[in-house]
Amino acid sequence: MENSITTPVLQTELCSYCNSKTETDDVFCANCGYPVKGTELEQKNFVTQQNFNDIDLADLNKKLKNAGMSLYYLAGIFVISGFVNFFISKDDPEVLAIVIPIFILAVLFLILGAYSAKKPLACLISGLSLYIIVQILLAIDDPVNIARGIIFKIVIIGYLIKGIKSAIDIEKIKKDNHLA
Numbered sequence: 001m002e003n004s005i006t007t008p009v010l011q012t013e014l015c016s017y018c019n020s021k022t023e024t025d026d027v028f029c030a031n032c033g034y035p036v037k038g039t040e041l042e043q044k045n046f047v048t049q050q051n052f053n054d055i056d057l058a059d060l061n062k063k064l065k066n067a068g069m070s071l072y073y074l075a076g077i078f079v080i081s082g083f084v085n086f087f088i089s090k091d092d093p094e095v096l097a098i099v100i101p102i103f104i105l106a107v108l109f110l111i112l113g114a115y116s117a118k119k120p121l122a123c124l125i126s127g128l129s130l131y132i133i134v135q136i137l138l139a140i141d142d143p144v145n146i147a148r149g150i151i152f153k154i155v156i157i158g159y160l161i162k163g164i165k166s167a168i169d170i171e172k173i174k175k176d177n178h179l180a
Contacts, residue, residue: 017047060170064120067163071113071127074156078106105134121167128160 011024017034027037032050035042082102089095109127116123135153138145 016043017050060166060173063166064163064170067124067159067166068113068116068120070156070159070163071109071116071123074127074131075106075109075113078102078109082106105130121164121171124160124163124167128157128164131156131160 012021013024013036014020015022015029015032015034015036018029018032020029020031022029022036028034029036034046038046079102082099085102086095086099089098092098108130112123112127112130116127135145
């Protein structure tokens with residue numbers, strides 16, 4: 001006589017919304033939260049809410065991408081500034097002491113811009129902080145630097161703050177909808 005143990009076979013179905021496997025006992029899809037056992041109205045409400053979130057998320061992602069691009073723009077501004085300072089002060093024996101920190105800042109903003117696709121909030125906050133620190137140091141060196149290009153500086157800071165707000169909104173939407 002053979003000794004056989006049978007294990008129960010779990011019945012699976014596909015979620016109507018995301019097509020991931022769900023067990024027949026599941027009330028909600030474990031992947032997307034779709035009410036598998038819900039009423040037709042609950043399922044329609046879920047789909048409507050997800051479509052709204054997708055539209056909202058797409059708009060926020062566009063704003064976030066633009067804000068991330070501002071980190072690249074800042075890197076470009078620092079590169080141009082480095083070259084301008086180099087050619088203005090090329091006869092000064094301490095020209096490298098001026099130009100090298102500017103190019104280091106450009107590289108830092110390039111790195112932040114590249115990494116902003118993965119961690120946008122952290123990169124934008126770091127970029128804003130770095131930009132403000134640089135402006136403070138320039139103002140300490142020469143107080144007239146505060147007034148030079150003030151509108152341009154305000155636009156950059158405002159753009160980075162707007163990007164930070166978009167990143168926070170995206171994080172909130174993702175958290176509320178269990179997206180990641």
